[in-house]
Amino acid sequence: MQITENFPLKNYNSFGISAQAKYFVAIHTPEEIQELIHENTIIGLERLILGGGSNLLFTRNFDGIIIKNNIKGIELLKSDTDFYYLKAGAGEIWHEFVLHCIKNNYAGVENLSLIPGNVGASPMQNIGAYGVEIKDVFESLEAIEITTGEIHSFNNSDCNFGYRESVFKNICKDKYIITSVTYKLRKIPEFNTSYGAIDQELEAMGVKELSVSAISKAVCNIRSSKLPDPRLIGNAGSFFKNPVVGKSHYDYLKTVFPGIPAYAQQNETFKLAAGWLIEQCGWKGFRKNDAGVHAKQALVLVNYGNASGNEIYEISEEILKSVYLKFEVNLEREVNII
Secondary structure (H helix, E strand, O other), rough: OEEEEEEOOHHHOOOOOOEEEEEEEEEEHHHHOOOOHHHHOOOOEEEEEEEOOOOOOOOOEEEEEEEEOOOEEEEEEEEEEOOEEEEEEEEEHHHHHHHHHHOOOOOOOOHOOOOOOOHHHHHHHEEOOOOOOOHOOEEEHHHEEEEOOEEOOOOOHOOOOOOOOHHHHHOOHHHHHEEEEEEEEOOOOOOOOOOOOHHHHHHOOOOOOOOHHHHHHHHHHHHHHOOOOOOOEEEOOOOOOOOOOEHHHHHHHHHOOOOEEEEEEEEEEEEEHHHHHHHOOOOOOOEEEEEEEOOOOOOEEEEOOOOHHHHHHHHHHHHHHHHHHHHHHOEEEOOOEO
């Protein structure tokens, strides 16, 4: 375990933003985290726990320590009549974990295929796609408390999951480092194909019999057709959350904009498609220097080469203003701004 000073971060964030960390260290075991804590290496420093770097926008150099979580390993802990319980290190690449599940016919995460990032970020963000969220398959996680070095366990209710939300993004923010996550995966799949274009893609693929692998392939095809590969064009996937509005405001919007897409939620609220709102404001395909909005998906902000984090952030600010001006809807960024 070696701490490096003035560490370049361009290859450690999917936007490909040039920035530096004052200190950088990669950890491979929980014990190495505890060693950092017990030696007071990270106490008092600004800290950032880095997984896949797929949900970050650096607008400045980081004047603290970045801890790259490289804890690996996938282990089948147990099974019962209905479920397999699979434990994965927080540093495992999420899509590779999904592929492991599909290979072994562990069902439940196939709709979450090709989401960028690492396992440790999945409960923090309560990542979700095509009608499935992490809370649906989450069993527990282990995390180290930064001030004490003690290992704590969190169950589903402890995490207080919400839409792209968990306890680790509010009251427990910056207080814990997640080291592993345990998922509860079905032995007999319960297929979810009604969301988005999964049914249409399965038909186009000529699939006659549903399987976790077929759904995963369909999701990968859909995502690849809409979202740019961060290895080719810097991006962090969806930049904004889909906003939720009350019934009265939705009724008003539906009157003024009859084609507005919406999904009914609990308590007579409606989730709107942020990408559609942004597109209606004319942002789809917008480009200023090397910062812009993707031509195929307005929800995705991109770095075409040498954009700064501030250039991308400024576009996001203008998008927020224009969407509110047109729809009286407040968008919220899904990407963490540093």
